[in-house]
Amino acid sequence: MRDVFSPSRIPFRFATLIVALLCTGCATPKARPVVPGETVAPAIVTASGALSEAKAEQLVDRRLAPAQDDEHVRELIDAFRAQADAPLVAGNRVSLLIDGPQTLAAIRKSIESAKHHVHVETYIFADDEVGHEFSDLLIARRRAGLEVRVIYDAIGSVTTPGAFFDRMREAGVEVREFRPLDPVRTPLPWKINNRDHRKIVVVDGRIAFTGGINISSTYESSSTTRPGPETGRDEAWRDTHVEMAGPVATQFQALFLATWTRAGGKIDNANPLYFPAPEPAGGELVAAVATDADDKTETRIYATYLAVVEHSTQRLWLTNAYFAPNKEFRQALIAAAKRGVDVRLIVPSFTDSGLILHASRSTFEELLEGGVRIYEQRYALLHAKTAVIDSALSMVGSANLDMRSFLHNNEVNAVVVGSGFAQRLEAVFERDLKDTRELDLEKWRERPLSDKIKEAASSLLSYWL
Structure with missing residues (x-):
């Protein structure tokens, strides 16, 4: 599993490069003028x-x-x-979360306490121990009657087999793939270069998480173990996340729902349970x-x-x-x-x-x-x-x-x-x-x-x- 690059993705990377060079020029990021x-x-x-x-x-x-x-x-x-x-x-109350163990524990706790819905948007949803723990938790919450939705990126999760996500779908979890590599579902070739690199979890429209951490066993141990370059490429990454409780969670909810719709998902955006009345938390x-x-x-x-x-x-x-x-x-x-x-x-x-x-x-x-x-x-x-x-x-x-x-x-x-x-x-x-x-x-x-x-x-x- 790699967040940006791995040998298994070399063909895609170079194919994307060729297509992008043929289809688009090199745009330049710009700040808008302030008058x-x-x-x-x-x-x-x-x-x-x-x-x-x-x-x-x-x-x-x-x-x-x-x-x-x-x-x-x-x-x-x-x-x-x-x-x-x-x-x-x-x-808002904002908690700073350092490395995988602290972050994943906080997300699990929030999902376990959810009352109405859990929305997960991730670049990587890995087929490993942590990935299975989270899929099991999401399935359990769906069976408890909650709405559960997952968006994963097709490239970020390219090594995760379709059967992994099918298991969640069969349990009632709604799952959407962002920018599939199938040319039928992503017919414009330059769109493949647009990836969903966000990491968002929203619980009941009141709690949101974001940062750099994917759902993967790469984050199973803390960077304080100092793994070094030999083993550190595959475990104990140093990363930072935040948990936000309060009205700003609705901004992250709106982002999730927009991506959900673009990925082909259906949802009633007017449902007030997705955007509850704001209650200060900090x-x-x-x-x-x-x-x-x-x-x-x-x-x-x-x-x-x-x-x-x-x-x-x-x-x-x-x-x-x-x-x-x-x-x-x-x-x-x-x-x-x-x-x-x-x-x-x-x-x-x-x-x-x-x-x-x-x-x-x-x-x-x-x-x-x-x-x-x-x-x-x-x-x-x-x-x-x-x-x-x-x-x-x-x-x-x-x-x-x-x-x-x-x-x-x-x-x-x-x-x-x-x-x-x-x-x-x-x-x-x-x-x-x-x-x-x-x-x-x-x-x-x-x-x-x-x-x-x-x-x-x-x-x-x-x-x-």
Whole structure:
């Protein structure tokens, strides 16, 4: 099982590349222009409805520590809102979940407590011990009378046999495959390059999970076991997820239902049980920022990332599994470092995709020269996708900092505005730093010529990886 690449998928990868090159040009992700006085950011929403800008500002003030309550942080949050489309929603409890065991246990507990429905959207639903545990649980909840729906990606779950999903269907679980490889069901060949990389679980419209973790035994053990590169490609991945209780769960519900319908599923979207009356569960401000790669005109995840990088003033800490962004994004990181921002990037030292690893490393010399500090995780395969900016705004989701996530995949990030959650994510980042080695520019320049050749070759394909 691999999240992005494996030998078993080489034929598909190259077929996709050829088809895509023939059928489409290389699009460029773009942020929409922000015109002062004309660009209207989505309102901040509470259980009682949308807030006026004055009340929204007061609510943001309460979520920020006194040290973060300044003009620069306001500009950062406003820049994010101008690109996000989805409104920030108040009244949520957000739990930070580290690695597979903690995340999978929290999801199981929530599913076991469900009263009406369970919706699961995942890139990988593996035919292994964890996959069977979850399928058994979903079947049990369906037999208990709940509505249970599953969306899985055809490529992400390509090694999972059809019989695995048929067993769930026979038990009454509704299952849909996203972008089947069958040309009859996906007749437009370039659509095959659009994958559903999201990881969403919604329970009763009140609790939602998202992040980087798939349903797979890869996550059966914690990264604290430090498996190393020999066994770490297949187990104990380092990843991050969040559990959100409160009104923002309806944003994730809407995303699930839209994908469900596109995948051919039937559902009554007007059923109030899917969108229950909002009940505050905490104090966090959260938005679900999603990209739909079926629409090439929108690149919200890229736009929000770029906006917060460009408006950061103190600290920009990124953890990312597959880092191969375009030149505009790299230049924004360098510009932030040059204006005094503490820009740090944690990336893998080994991974499940050799091509993307080398494509990522092809960018390091430029970034190191520009003042970006880069750290490689040494002991576990890094799969997390997180960002924390100026101790005020945090992102946790499925989106990598590469062109596949920016342009080709359906992705989703949970974005939290507030100092409390940011400080928790910063603490995780600092813990992760203890398992890394920092790259030194002079030593990096001395790496073997064979590595430089691999990097140069892989960078030519980075748009499609």
